[in-house]
Amino acid sequence: MTRPVWxxxxxxxxxxxxxxxxxxxxxxxxGAALVPALGLALALALVWQAVFSRARCRPMAWDxxxxxxxxxxxxxxxxxxxxxxxxxxxxIVLGSLIFGGRGRGFLNPVVVSLSFLLISFQGIPDxxxxxxxxxAAGVSGALLLALGLVSWRIVTGFALAAGLLALSRPxxxxxxxSATLLISLVFLIADPVxxxxxxxxxxxHGALSGALLILxxxxxxxxxxxxxxxSAAFLASLFAPLIDQGVxxxxxxxxxxxxxxxxxxx
Amino acid sequence: MASSxxxxxxxxxxxxxxxxxxxxxxxxxxxxxTSLSTALTxxxxxxxxxxxxxxxxxxxxxxxxxxxxxxxxxxxxxSLVIVADQVLRAFAFEMSQRLSIFVGLIVTNCVVxxxxxxxxxxxxxxxxxxxxxxxxxxxxxxxxxxAAIREPLGSGSVFxxxxxxxxxxxxxxxxxxxxxxxxxxxxxIGLLIWIIRTLRPEQVEVNDYPFxxxxxxxxx
Numbered sequence: 001m002t003r004p005v006w007x008x009x010x011x012x013x014x015x016x017x018x019x020x021x022x023x024x025x026x027x028x029x030x031g032a033a034l035v036p037a038l039g040l041a042l043a044l045a046l047v048w049q050a051v052f053s054r055a056r057c058r059p060m061a062w063d064x065x066x067x068x069x070x071x072x073x074x075x076x077x078x079x080x081x082x083x084x085x086x087x088x089x090x091x092i093v094l095g096s097l098i099f100g101g102r103g104r105g106f107l108n109p110v111v112v113s114l115s116f117l118l119i120s121f122q123g124i125p126d127x128x129x130x131x132x133x134x135x136a137a138g139v140s141g142a143l144l145l146a147l148g149l150v151s152w153r154i155v156t157g158f159a160l161a162a163g164l165l166a167l168s169r170p171x172x173x174x175x176x177x178s179a180t181l182l183i184s185l186v187f188l189i190a191d192p193v194x195x196x197x198x199x200x201x202x203x204x205h206g207a208l209s210g211a212l213l214i215l216x217x218x219x220x221x222x223x224x225x226x227x228x229x230x231s232a233a234f235l236a237s238l239f240a241p242l243i244d245q246g247v248x249x250x251x252x253x254x255x256x257x258x259x260x261x262x263x264x265x266x
Numbered sequence: 267m268a269s270s271x272x273x274x275x276x277x278x279x280x281x282x283x284x285x286x287x288x289x290x291x292x293x294x295x296x297x298x299x300t301s302l303s304t305a306l307t308x309x310x311x312x313x314x315x316x317x318x319x320x321x322x323x324x325x326x327x328x329x330x331x332x333x334x335x336x337x338x339x340x341x342x343x344x345s346l347v348i349v350a351d352q353v354l355r356a357f358a359f360e361m362s363q364r365l366s367i368f369v370g371l372i373v374t375n376c377v378v379x380x381x382x383x384x385x386x387x388x389x390x391x392x393x394x395x396x397x398x399x400x401x402x403x404x405x406x407x408x409x410x411x412x413a414a415i416r417e418p419l420g421s422g423s424v425f426x427x428x429x430x431x432x433x434x435x436x437x438x439x440x441x442x443x444x445x446x447x448x449x450x451x452x453x454x455i456g457l458l459i460w461i462i463r464t465l466r467p468e469q470v471e472v473n474d475y476p477f478x479x480x481x482x483x484x485x486x
Contacts, residue, residue: 083440094453098460120444 006149008102012062014149015187018140019069022183025136026073026129034072040081041068044088052097063102067092070110070187074180076125076226079117087117107237108194110187114230126225129179137179141186153199154190157206165214175223181213184229194237198247205243209236274393278400280466285408286459287469290376294368295409296451302425305413306406307361311354311369313402315346316378320386320398322346327387339382340373347372377405412454420445 006014027034045064053060071088091113099105118124144150166173189195189209196205209232216228284290291312298308322342323330330338351369354362362369372378381401386394417423419442422430431437444450463469 116444119447120442121440122443 009062011149012066014144014147015063015066016069018144018149019066019073019187021140021143022133022136022179023069023073025132029130029132030077033077037075037081037084038068038072040085041072041088044068044085045092048089048092048097049101052093052101056100058101061101064092066187067096067109067113070183071113073183074110074114074226074230075117078125079121083117083121087113087120090116103193105193106241108188108191108233111194111230111233111237114226115234118227118230124226126227134177134179134182137182137186141182144186150186150190151192151195151202151206153202154195154206154209155185157203158185158189158210159206161207161210162213163210165211169214169217171223175217178223178225178229180226181224181229184233185209188230188233189236191237194233194240196240196243196247198244198251200250201240201243201247204247205236205240208239208243209233212236271393271396274396275400275403278397278404279407280404280462281469283404283408283462284377284380284401285405285455286462288377288380290380291405292455294371294375295405295412295455296448297368298365299409299413299416299451300420300446301364301417301423302410302413303361304364305409307354307358308365308368309402309406309409311350312372312375312377312405313399315343315350315372316381316398316402317395318346319343319378320381320394321391323382324386324389324391324394330387335387336379336383339379343378343382344373377401408455408458411458412451415454416445416450420450 023038027038042065045068046062049061049064052058068088071084071091075084091109091111095107095109095112096102096105141150141155145152145155162176163173166176169175189206196202212232212235213224213228216231217224220228278284280286282288285292285295294308294312298304319339319342323339326338347370350372351362354365354369381398385397389397414424417425418430422428422432422437422439422441430439433440442450
């Protein structure tokens with residue numbers, strides 16, 4: 001009776017709008033220097049999707065737009081364009097398209113791209129974005145949360161684990177106030193494709209990401225940068241299917257036990 | 267007859283490649299392909315051991331009680347591996363250091379035991395030797411191909427000779443650190459398998475878990 005409200009294109013539109021808010025703040029901050037990178041990322045993402053949808057005889061998917069926007073948001077200033085192009089192509093093709101596109105793989109292409117960038121090239125500077133971007137990311141995160149596109153369980157689990165563990169750091173919770181971290185939490189860690197998809201699993205996935213983040217950031221002094229965030233998102237998304245499986249096993253065991261008990265009484 | 271004999275030699279190079287079709291010997295393929303020279307040495311060592319082991323096992327196949335056959339096979343393979351390792355240490359010490367334990371680990375290389383068990387135990391010496399050489403060449407071809415991609419991209423050199431001017435020494439080439447890590451070989455072997463199976467669809471495996479459509483029918 002009720003038609004599904006979210007289809008793939010509407011999801012893409014909403015997420016792209018969500019990513020556009022902090023991106024606008026970022027462009028206002030850095031000026032036009034970001035525009036060539038943005039154009040390149042969008043063109044690459046759409047070309048790869050067109051190639052694969054053609055090869056597989058499927059309708060064109062547009063989720064690459066979100067991938068490109070989030071990639072440009074997170075990639076540090078001063079990374080040469082060819083390195084960005086190579087990393088983004090690697091992430092889109094090997095992180096998403098070879099599995100059949102968005103929703104059929106288990107990784108977020110932006111996480112794969114940025115991992116490739118950070119592992120492959122020496123001396124990638126840390127991303128520094130100012131307070132306006134942080135605020136804008138908070139706004140878009142809140143909007144996506146309200147729309148139900150970002151799981152509040154993942155966000156809460158993440159905030160609890162990262163917040164508690166961050167108390168052991170010299171800077172305390174203030175270390176977590178980074179635009180990179182907030183954008184990654186909204187678009188990468190809470191990405192339904194890469195995250196756990198059972199409700200209990202979402203809590204665990206969020207908590208695991210938060211704990212891994214603080215673990216990877218141990219030894220760095222200042223506000224948490226790109227490297228620990230991406231490593232945590234990557235590792236946590238690899239564990240997401242296992243977390244879900246564990247939750248499902250536990251659920252079946254509980255149900256089986258309930259059945260037996262019910263049998264005795266009734 | 268001659269052509270069917272020759273088939274033992276040529277089939278494993280692409281049609282029945284130990285790495286890309288049988289998915290054997292992956293561990294060493296990841297480990298030694300950071301440079302062409304290690305890949306070449308490893309290939310030579312493996313071809314030697316594989317040919318020796320298959321010939322020896324094929325020679326004694328009628329005298330081998332099946333209850334202890336694996337023990338005997340491993341003993342023969344291990345002896346040959348020790349010889350190969352010692353020869354490398356004696357004549358190419360530096361190379362044996364770079365290959366570290368991977369020559370020794372040929373003992374556990376699935377290609378060697380796999381061919382002994384699957385082919386040499388049931389076939390005469392001639393075909394066994396050809397099959398061993400063919401599989402060795404198939405393994406070597408993949409190793410050299412992967413190394414030929416990883417070494418130039420990862421360190422800007424071919425057989426240790428710099429060919430691309432490194433950015434750290436004033437050139438333009440920025441090496442890809444990813445290519446020096448084992449996962450890159452995984453990705454490259456995966457892409458290679460993809461290419462081969464696109465060109466030869468008969469290699470594609472049956473889908474164990476076909477997608478169940480909403481109409482209840484299974485699709486490939």
